[in-house]
Amino acid sequence: MFISNAFAQTAPAAAEGGLMGSLTGMLPLVLMFVVLYFIMIRPQMKRQKEHRAMIDALAKGDEIVTSGGILGKVSRLGEGFVHIEIAEGVEVQIQRAAVAQVLPKGTLK
Structure with a gap:
């Protein structure tokens, strides 16, 4: 008997704030996505762009x-x-994407 009365009293309050209630419920999900974008996705895209530029700038003798x-x-x-060329007279063929870093000139002896 008491339970049905409690549900009956809260039903009109939930119906009045329908749009605001749904927006408030979605707010944590939106905030999590924004935080993940700035912490994980954006820096990864920046690293990919820098790696692509490094690979495109490769030249003979690097x-x-x-x-x-x-x-x-x-x-x-x-x-x-x-x-x-990894040693005198030893040459290896690799994919461009496998280049991890370009070293300063004169690093290898």
Whole structure:
């Protein structure tokens, strides 16, 4: 008997604030998405843009590190591949995306 009266008393209050109640309920989800965007998604997009610019700027003679940890000097450039010399007379072909870092000139001896 008491339970049905309690539900009956709160029903009109919930019906009056229908739009505001739904917006207030969605507010935490929207805030979480905004926070995730600025903490995770935006910095990742910035790193991808910098990596793409680094790969596009590769030139013959650049000293690089691959994502596998191989150090070498760029000997030839192709459309999707880079040939690097890792030792005297030893040349390896890798994908451009596998270049992790361009080293300053004179790092490799």
